[in-house]
Amino acid sequence: MPFTLGQRWISDTESELGLGTVVAIDARMVTLLFPATGENRLYARNDSPITRVMFNPGDTITSHEGWQLKVDEVKEENGLLAYLGTREDTQESGVILREVLLDSKLVFSKPQDRLFAGQIDRMDRFALRFRARKYQSEQYRMPWSGLRGMRTSLIPHQLHIANDVGRRHAPRVLLADEVGLGKTIEAGMIIHQQLLSGAAERVLIIVPETLQHQWLVEMLRRFNLRFALFDDERYAEAQHDSENPFYTEQLIICSLDFVRRNKQRLENLCEAEWDLMVVDEAHHLVWSEEAPSREYQVIEQLAERVPGVLLLTATPEQLGMQSHFARLRLLDPSRFHDYEAFVAEQNNFRPVADAVSLLLEGNHLSDESLNTLSELIGEQDIEPLLKAANSGGESSEAARQELVSMLTDRHGTSRVLFRNTRSSVKGFPQRELHTIRLPLPTQYQTAIKVSGIMSARKTAEERARDMLYPEQIYQEFEGDNGTWWNFDPRVDWLMGYLTSHRSQKVLVICAKAATALQLEQVLREREGIRAAVFHEGMSIIERDRAAAWFAEEDTGAQVLLCSEIGSEGRNFQFASNMVMFDLPFNPDLLEQRIGRLDRIGQAHDIQIHVPYLENTAQSILVRWYHEGLDAFEHTCPTGRAIYDDVCESLIGYLAAPENEEGFAELIHRCRTQHDALKTQLEQGRDRLLEIHSNGGEKAQALANEIAEQDDDTALVNFAMNLFDIIGINQDDKGDNMIILTPSDHMLVPDFPGLPEDGCTITFSRDVALSREDAQFITWEHPLIRNGLDLILSGDTGSCALSLLKNKALPVGTLLVEMVYVVEAKAPRQLQLQRFLPPTPVRMLLDKNGTNLAAQVEFESFNRQLSAVNRHTSSKLINAVQQDVHGILQHGEEQVGKAAQALIDAARKEADDKLSAELSRLEALKAINPNIRDDELSAIEDNRQQVLESLSEASWRLDALRLIVVTHQ
Numbered sequence: 020m021p022f023t024l025g026q027r028w029i030s031d032t033e034s035e036l037g038l039g040t041v042v043a044i045d046a047r048m049v050t051l052l053f054p055a056t057g058e059n060r061l062y063a064r065n066d067s068p069i070t071r072v073m074f075n076p077g078d079t080i081t082s083h084e085g086w087q088l089k090v091d092e093v094k095e096e097n098g099l100l101a102y103l104g105t106r107e108d109t110q111e112s113g114v115i116l117r118e119v120l121l122d123s124k125l126v127f128s129k130p131q132d133r134l135f136a137g138q139i140d141r142m143d144r145f146a147l148r149f150r151a152r153k154y155q156s157e158q159y160r161m162p163w164s165g166l167r168g169m170r171t172s173l174i175p176h177q178l179h180i181a182n183d184v185g186r187r188h189a190p191r192v193l194l195a196d197e198v199g200l201g202k203t204i205e206a207g208m209i210i211h212q213q214l215l216s217g218a219a220e221r222v223l224i225i226v227p228e229t230l231q232h233q234w235l236v237e238m239l240r241r242f243n244l245r246f247a248l249f250d251d252e253r254y255a256e257a258q259h260d261s262e263n264p265f266y267t268e269q270l271i272i273c274s275l276d277f278v279r280r281n282k283q284r285l286e287n288l289c290e291a292e293w294d295l296m297v298v299d300e301a302h303h304l305v306w307s308e309e310a311p312s313r314e315y316q317v318i319e320q321l322a323e324r325v326p327g328v329l330l331l332t333a334t335p336e337q338l339g340m341q342s343h344f345a346r347l348r349l350l351d352p353s354r355f356h357d358y359e360a361f362v363a364e365q366n367n368f369r370p371v372a373d374a375v376s377l378l379l380e381g382n383h384l385s386d387e388s389l390n391t392l393s394e395l396i397g398e399q400d401i402e403p404l405l406k407a408a409n410s411g412g413e414s415s416e417a418a419r420q421e422l423v424s425m426l427t428d429r430h431g432t433s434r435v436l437f438r439n440t441r442s443s444v445k446g447f448p449q450r451e452l453h454t455i456r457l458p459l460p461t462q463y464q465t466a467i468k469v470s471g472i473m474s475a476r477k478t479a480e481e482r483a484r485d486m487l488y489p490e491q492i493y494q495e496f497e498g499d500n501g502t503w504w505n506f507d508p509r510v511d512w513l514m515g516y517l518t519s520h521r522s523q524k525v526l527v528i529c530a531k532a533a534t535a536l537q538l539e540q541v542l543r544e545r546e547g548i549r550a551a552v553f554h555e556g557m558s559i560i561e562r563d564r565a566a567a568w569f570a571e572e573d574t575g576a577q578v579l580l581c582s583e584i585g586s587e588g589r590n591f592q593f594a595s596n597m598v599m600f601d602l603p604f605n606p607d608l609l610e611q612r613i614g615r616l617d618r619i620g621q622a623h624d625i626q627i628h629v630p631y632l633e634n635t636a637q638s639i640l641v642r643w644y645h646e647g648l649d650a651f652e653h654t655c656p657t658g659r660a661i662y663d664d665v666c667e668s669l670i671g672y673l674a675a676p677e678n679e680e681g682f683a684e685l686i687h688r689c690r691t692q693h694d695a696l697k698t699q700l701e702q703g704r705d706r707l708l709e710i711h712s713n714g715g716e717k718a719q720a721l722a723n724e725i726a727e728q729d730d731d732t733a734l735v736n737f738a739m740n741l742f743d744i745i746g747i748n749q750d751d752k753g754d755n756m757i758i759l760t761p762s763d764h765m766l767v768p769d770f771p772g773l774p775e776d777g778c779t780i781t782f783s784r785d786v787a788l789s790r791e792d793a794q795f796i797t798w799e800h801p802l803i804r805n806g807l808d809l810i811l812s813g814d815t816g817s818c819a820l821s822l823l824k825n826k827a828l829p830v831g832t833l834l835v836e837m838v839y840v841v842e843a844k845a846p847r848q849l850q851l852q853r854f855l856p857p858t859p860v861r862m863l864l865d866k867n868g869t870n871l872a873a874q875v876e877f878e879s880f881n882r883q884l885s886a887v888n889r890h891t892s893s894k895l896i897n898a899v900q901q902d903v904h905g906i907l908q909h910g911e912e913q914v915g916k917a918a919q920a921l922i923d924a925a926r927k928e929a930d931d932k933l934s935a936e937l938s939r940l941e942a943l944k945a946i947n948p949n950i951r952d953d954e955l956s957a958i959e960d961n962r963q964q965v966l967e968s969l970s971e972a973s974w975r976l977d978a979l980r981l982i983v984v985t986h987q
Contacts (some may be wrong), residue, residue, distance in 0.1 A: 022049050022064065023098030025119040027363075029127075029136050030060065031068040031889060038072060038123045041655050054123040066890055067157030070137025071897075072118070072125075074102060075904060078132070081122040130979045131907055133818040135833045135900060137893050140819050142886050147744055149838055149877060151807050152859040152977065158798045159856035165212035168799025169786045170241045171204055173722040176439045179714025180205045184437070185212030188957040189294075189326035195302075195438040196712075199447070199655055202331045203237055205437075206297050209329060212244045215799060217847025219294035219327060219650045221269050222246075223296050225318070226299040228274035230582075234299070235272055240563075240791055243801050249273040254284065265291035273302075278318050278693055289320060295327035302332040308358065315345065322349045330829040340365070340487075347625055350435055394421050397714070418823040436708065441654060443709040448595070448621040450613065451653040455630040455642060457508040463489040463632070466496040483673035484604055486636035488530060504541045509600060513538070516577060516598070516628065524569065524594035525578050528612050530601050530847045532556055532582040538600070539580050549575070554582035562848035566591070567792035583608065591615050593789045595623035602640045607657030617654075627651055630693050639682065643669060644796050647689035657696040661689050729784050734803075738782075738796060741806045744815075745770060748777075755783040756793050759802075767809065772801040811857075819980040820892045821884035824987070832869075832984035833899055836908040837862045841918045843972035849965055854901060854932075855925035856974060866902060869911030884982065895983055903981060910976070918974040933962035 026041045028051055037055035044050075044064075051060050051069070062069055064586045074080050076091045079103060091104040091112075100118040105111065125132045128360060159163060165185060170719065176196075184190045185208060193204045213219035225247065226234050231248055238244040247253070247268040254277075257264030265287055275298075278285060296303075298318055307314040312318070322328050330346050340362055347355040361778055371691060400787045430937055435921050452863070470485065470492045477485070485492060490503040519743070529535050532554035542548040556776055569579040570593060579591065582677040583603065597616055603609050629651070631637040644650040648658050662669070672682050742749055746765035750758040760777035761770065778791045780802070787795030796802060842857040863872040863880075885894065896903075901934060 021098060021780055025099050027118045027121055028069045029072050029138070031137055032059075032068055034127070036060075036123050037067070038121060039396070040119065040123075044832055049736075054422045062179070064525055068889065072121075072136055073100060073559065073900075075135070075900075079107070080116065081125065082116055083120050085122070086116060103752065107325065113229070126324060126762075128814060129904075130817045130976055131551045133814060134820075134896060134981065137726050137889075137896065138814075138818060139889065139892050139896075140814075140816050140880075142819055142821050142884060142980075143740070144744055144816035145819035145978060146816070146877075146881050147737075147740055148810055149859065149861070149979050151651075151810050154733065154737060154798065155807055155811070156856045162727075163721060163728075164853075165215045165799065166208065166721075167725055168215075168243070168797040169204075169211060170784075170791075171201075171208070171794045172818050173726055173784075174201060174204075174796070175718035175722045176203050176444055176713040177205050178210065178721050178725070179718035180437050180712065181208030181212060184329075184771070185209045185712075186216075188218070188954055188961065193330045193332060193346050193350060193436045195332050195436060196440075197440050197656065198443070198610055199617060200439050200444060203234070204241070205237060206299075206329050206331060207242045207244070210238075210295065210297065210524065211244065211799075213295055213327070214244070216850045218850060218854075221291070222271070222295045222297070222326070222510070222848070223265075223273045223288070223291075223293045224297045224299070225275050225278060225321075226272065227303070228276055230299060231272055233273055238270075238272075243794075244270060246270040250277060263287045263291060269384045274670045275314055278321075279314055285317060288541060291323045292322075293325045295329070296321055296325040297329045299331045301330040301346055301349075302342060303838065304345065304349075307341070311345075315349075319349055323352075325379045347435060361971060376677075385410045411848060417775060438708060439711045439712045440709060443713055448617060449624040450617065450652045450740065451624055451626050452645060453626065453628045454645070455512055455628065456638070457512060457630055457632055459489075459632045459634050460506045460508065462503070463493055463635075464491040464644050467635075467959070479670050479674045480957070483636060483670045484678060487604065487640065488534075488601060489632065489635060491531070493935070495825055504537055510538070510541060511630070512630050513598060513600070514542065514548070517548050518546055520596070521577065523577075523596050524591075525598060526581065526591050526594050526615060527597045527598040527600055528581045528615075530583050530603060534600065535580040535582050542578065548577055550578040550580055551576040552580050553584075555584045563792045565710040569594075570789045570791070590618055590788075592618045592621045595621065596626045596628070598628045598630070600630070602631070602644070603635060604640075606644065606648060606650055606655060606662050608617055609644060610655060610658065613651070628932065629835050634676060636676045639669075639676050639679075640673045641685060642682075643689065647686040648693055649690075657693045660696065664692070665689060667720070671715075714884055734796070734798060735782050738806075741803070741810070743808065745806060746772065752779060755786045756781045756790070766815065767864060770809070771805045783869065816976045818896065819982060820887050820976075822887055822985045823884055823982050825883070825984055826986050828984045830984060830986055831867055833902055834982040834984075835864050835903060835910070836980040836982060837864065837907070837910045837914075837976060839910075839914045839918065839974050840976040840977040841921050841972060841974045843922075843968050845964070845968035851965060851968055854929040854965065855922065855969055858921055859977070860914060860921070861976070862910055862914065864906050864909055864913075867907060868906065868913070871914060887983075895979070907976075907979075910931065912937075914974060918972075922969060925972070926966055929969060932963065933958060937962065 020042050022041050024041050024044065027038045030036050030040060030051075030053075036053040036058065037574075039051035039053045039060065042050050042052045042059075047060050047064060049064050049067070051062065052058075053060065074090055074093065076090050076092060080090060081087050085428045087107045088102060088104045089107055090102045091100075094101045094103065102116045102118070104114060104116075106114045127138055161167075163178075164184070166181060171177070177200075180194070184192050184205075186829050190209065190213075194205055195203070196202050210219070214222070224234055224238075235248055239248050247270065249257075249265075249268075249271050250273070251551045257267045276643055278288060301318070304318055328350055330349060332346055335800065341358065344355060344358050344361050347361075430573055458560055467486070467489060490507060491686040494505045504892050513527070527535075527538070529538070535552050535554055539550045539552045542550045551568045553565045555561055556564070563577075565579065567575075569576045569591065574654055579594075591616075591983075594616060596614065599612065603612065613625070613627065616974065629641055631641050645652075647663065649656050650658055653813070665688070668685055672674055672679065672685070704817055739749065742759065744766070746762045747770065748760045748762050750760070752758050757780050759773060761773060763773065779790075780796045781787050781790070781793040782796050784795060787793055794802070798804075839860040840857050841855070841860060843851050843855050845851050860878060861872050862870050863875055937955065940955055941960065
């Protein structure tokens with residue numbers, strides 16, 4: 020096309036310059052001024068990377084003064100264009116806007132505008148955009164949306180709880196699973212779902228100070244959630260940025276002590292508009308009607324202001340009925356306001372749960388028992404069901420299942436309380452204890468004797484703690500010469516055990532980091548044993564690397580030497596051998612240590628080795644744990660309660676281990692108390708509540724469905740394609756792992772979620788569980804979600820041109836592939852994506868407006884197409900512009916019907932589901948008061964707003980591809 024002074028052109032390679040104006044022309048070159056940036060560019064007159072800007076009737080254009088013109092007619096005179104139309108602000112018709120007066124900041128965002136302006140994308144980007152739209156829409160519709168993206172094993176009861184609670188409006192529940200069953204995982208799953216769906220945006224986690232880093236690591240490594248850890252220092256820093264420091268972050272972890280200490284800080288927390296609050300170790304919140312503790316009052320004050328509350332606690336019966344009531348009171352004070360009434364209600368329902376347990380075990384009930392149950396339950400529709408379940412006939416099994424389903428809905432606390440026990444959840448390994456009694460070296464005897472003289476001013480508890488670690492006493496006694504590992508028989512035993520079990524992974528836990536570091540040096544120098552170290556002085560990345568080296572099967576470390584922190588938050592269930600080089604003072608810590616291996620999914624029995632020195636505090640403690648509590652070979656829910664009861668006596672024996680008088684009687688008393696408490700807990704089991712909590716067959720089916728999705732090859736193909744187009748380097752590391760690193764030619768300089776030094780990823784859940792240095796990639800991972808946002812929020816792939824080699828069609832046949840998006844705009848908390856996520860509607864129209872999309876599948880069609888160079892593209896577009904306008908008009912006329920069908924189907928689905936849930940809860944409220952009025956109101960409000968928003972849904976052209984048939 021010939022150049023004329025005043026014409027408007029756009030750069031194909033620097034579209035950010037805006038519209039350029041031809042200001043100079045000579046025989047070979049043309050100069051363009053880009054007024055938006057004030058820059059000049061010199062181009063060759065032939066084959067320059069610029070495109071003439073020409074608008075068409077129906078377009079809306081903007082003048083340099085800011086007013087807009089709806090174009091009715093385009094005139095050309097002496098190579099310059101003049102647009103005639105109606106001015107939109109004054110509605111004046113016949114207004115002329117010459118091209119030289121067009122707004123220079125003009126950006127082409129509509130696909131058709133980009134096509135006619137020559138801003139053509141590569142073919143592969145168009146294909147990626149369509150796939151991104153398709154996959155994103157499909158993933159939102161999945162029934163397990165929000166449950167796939169976690170680095171966790173697919174444990175049915177955890178998935179069931181997360182699926183139930185995570186979909187509720189402002190959930191307020193008590194998670195009370197037994198130790199080892201994953202309360203933290205369940206809470207993380209619920210948080211993840213609430214955040215992903217938009218039901219929550221601001222989350223506060225309050226935990227004991229010692230568990231802050233464990234939660235921080237768990238949320239990041241398992242759920243890709245980056246929480247901020249608030250302590251005094253962080254709070255003071257944030258005060259410079261905001262009047263309320265808690266508004267500086269959306270996701271915050273802090274300790275209960277941090278919250279309790281300062282009144283102003285608590286007021287700021289209460290005013291920070293949280294959507295969800297999680298409180299761990301909630302059983303430590305002491306309460307009585309007369310004198311609730313300060314800690315309890317703090318959480319109560321927050322719970323009154325935060326809509327969603329998750330309390331994590333020990334098994335309720337273990338703590339007593341009053342403590343259990345105190346937790347429930349935090350969740351719903353209007354429902355749980357009278358302790359005596361609560362006790363009476365619980366006692367009233369106990370025979371119901373017990374009787375149903377008998378029925379589920381296949382036992383029959385007497386007529387008297389059936390009549391008593393009918394009276395207790397007080398519902399006419401239950402009586403025939405009870406009799407059918409008790410009949411023993413063919414229909415009895417179905418009746419039993421229906422009865423269980425009905426009663427779990429109506430059960431007293433079943434909606435606010437979830438509790439699973441090891442008895443009800445199968446899949447745990449056995450534990451085998453191996454104690455190794457070793458002589459006490461004379462060097463230690465001397466150091467202990469001197470230490471006893473020098474530590475007279477210490478408390479009994481301080482002396483007891485010192486006595487557990489004789490190597491530390493010796494080092495203090497000898498100073499720098501304290502090379503205790505040269506004579507400590509535990510070291511020789513450990514080396515002998517490791518060298519005779521070279522092929523086995525062994526987790527060694529010590530109380531102190533210094534001990535772990537010294538043992539690593541000894542093992543390496545003396546026997547060449549590959550040992551990784553894991554302690555609190557290392558960064559999270561360093562710990563990850565150590566854990567990853569330990570996880571490697573062939574070339575990895577044989578041993579992982581952990582300080583006490585190694586028993587918090589990390590799982591090494593690929594190993595089954597544990598050595599406790601020393602013992603923790605607290606029975607809860609002992610269970611945490613064993614819990615690193617004793618997890619659901621552990622494939623082998625756990626071998627626990629405890630080398631101990633005779634006549635020391637270690638020998639006292641190993642006997643008390645094993646003989647008094649049975650804490651090594653079985654979980655010990657009674658440990659803390661018994662410890663609190665006998666701690667003074669136990670500390671006395673630990674501080675002076677040479678005096679064992681009366682110790683056997685103490686062990687006997689502890690074991691009797693332990694057995695009685697354990698029997699009481701077992702008899703108090705509520706099977707109906709356990710059935711409700713573990714989800715039964717439905718939970719297993721959910722786990723199976725997600726497992727099948729883990730093998731989704733579409734995700735792998737899409738992710739690799741996405742990383743290629745974004746410009747991320749990919750290096751195959753083997754073992755189903757890939758290393759991603761930034762390149763110098765990425766679509767964006769810093770891709771969110773990709774570290775500067777890169778990261779390792781895997782699509783395998785099993786690999787991710789054993790290799791904590793590898794990120795587990797799913798459709799819900801931030802790398803994929805950020806990639807989808809990058810592609811779909813901009814113009815990438817929205818406009819393309821391809822050639823189709825097909826001798827069955829005439830040369831020059833024109834096809835236009837259009838991708839419309841049907842979507843509804845609404846606040847995230849309405850979660851419209853459940854019913855109508857942004858959904859692509861693909862059309863493939865010929866010149867006559869015939870839609871061939873149903874006959875021509877996208878992927879197979881895409882493989883038949885070939886790319887066109889930029890120079891040829893520009894010529895083709897100019898040649899067929901009027902025809903394309905006609906085809907686009909056909910598309911606009913046809914898409915409405917398909918889009919409206921999607922909208923109507925979404926409205927029906929939303930109305931049916933939300934109305935059914937509302938009706939169910941309204942019917943149950945008369946029976947189960949745990950259904951809150953605000954929950955019912957929220958569902959009704961949500962239903963109305965969802966239906967209104969869906970009624971206002973619309974559609975728009977998101978991408979198009981021009982296809983020209985050729986025979987070459």
